[in-house]
């Protein structure tokens with residue numbers, strides 16, 4: 512027998528063994544996976560802990576107000592963009608593009624969106640209520656490791672620094688930032704600093720009767736005549752985000768005892784994820800990771816450096832075609848090219864992967880990890896939109912920093928690889944994020960009466 516034949520023969524025996532049915536109706540495979548999940552602290556009950564952490568029911572009036580603000584360009588001083596332009600319900604409230612397009616766009620949200628690019632892809636807003644750090648380089652962080660615990664402070668880059676730590680949840684603080692981002696929504700015409708920009712957004716909101724009424728219903732002091740403040744704005748946005756916790760995937764149901772929630776292929780993929788393929792070492796589930804499949808730490812994984820030919824953010828490096836990642840926050844060259852481990856729930860609805868959307872197929876994003884040297888050195892941006900197909904930035908300096916965990920290639924058979932992808936794509940998908948359902952959250956018109964964005968269904 513050839514060695515390959517022996518391997519196939521051995522795999523065959525293993526398959527028979529692992530699908531053997533035990534007395535209680537489960538299989539050896541089920542038992543093994545249940546054991547592995549328990550050993551990693553995965554309970555499949557994280558969504559219910561969110562409601563316990565919030566400690567109160569969702570405030571429907573605030574959440575609905577937050578939803579309307581999400582889709583209303585009134586908060587963007589350039590009068591052409593808002594959260595929903597980059598965090599689209601057609602993609603789990605994440606980007607429709609490999610790299611976000613903010614101001615000066617064509618009002619389309621989807622594959623046909625055009626305009627100057629920013630620097631990174633907008634991650635899914637779904638489940639961010641459970642993240643201890645936000646952004647690709649974790650520059651917004653709950654220092655406690657718990658987004659509900661503000662006692663040690665919520666850290667932001669200057670000028671905000673620790674000044675938003677009085678907010679009850681990290682997302683309330685986060686909502687203060689996008690309206691001040693000039694390339695995202697604010698534009699370059701309005702003079703003044705972040706505080707002046709927020710004051711102008713509030714002036715606009717306070718001038719609209721429909722908003723005074725909606726804020727008044729959500730915040731009693733406004734109905735008594737008090738002005739709408741940015742605390743109100745942030746609380747409304749965050750309350751809407753609290754309604755976007757969708758963390759009940761087949762893997763969660765399996766962990767809670769529903770042994771048929773995953774297919775056999777997905778179970779095998781899960782065992783690879785938590786075992787031989789090494790994914791869980793960074794895409795972790797225990798402790799502060801809140802079962803989000805991220806350690807919320809930064810690593811260099813050798814992602815190809817995609818740079819747009821038409822953009823409004825100056826990239827890093829001597830040829831302005833690089834993204835230094837964490838170094839932008841810390842100023843420490845040792846942190847160059849480091850990015851936060853991407854949380855993996857609901858990856859199935861993402862149109863592109865990595866901080867710059869370098870890959871548009873989940874298979875390619877996963878294959879990259881198995882041998883980053885080969886993947887990155889052979890990369891071409893041919894699957895990306897035309898303005899991202901230009902020359903890529905330098906890759907050897909990135910690979911020189913590659914995380915030790917990824918330096919030894921992982922060998923998987925074709926079948927194993929397919930199982931691993933099946934697990935990540937389908938085993939971690941909460942069907943409530945699918946576009947057919949989330950698109951119902953798009954309002955037909957918005958309280959300011961301004962033009963609405965045009966969403967393309969995938």
Ligand code: HEC
Nearest residue numbers: 593594597611612613631632633634639645646647689695
């Ligand atoms: C121009 C596109 C754009 C707009 C508009 C925008 N965002 Fe984002 N958002 C992004 C990008 C890009 C990132 C990641 C940036 C980075 O890591 O440097 C991000 C990150 C986030 C995150 C953190 C996600 C995570 O996984 O850590 C949250 C939460 C968020 N945005 C909420 C909002 C809200 C709320 C609004 C409106 C008030 C908004 N965004 C407007 C592009 C946008």
Ligand code: HEC
Nearest residue numbers: 788790793810814850851852853864865866876880914916
């Ligand atoms: C050394 C830590 C590490 C290991 C091990 C690791 N990853 Fe990652 N992964 C990351 C980081 C960091 C990112 C984000 C990188 C970026 O965007 O620059 C990422 C991104 C991803 C993405 C893209 C998600 C998105 O939102 O764009 C997928 C999918 C993924 N990893 C799957 C896997 C799988 C499957 C394995 C196991 C084969 C694995 N990873 C192993 C650190 C790791």
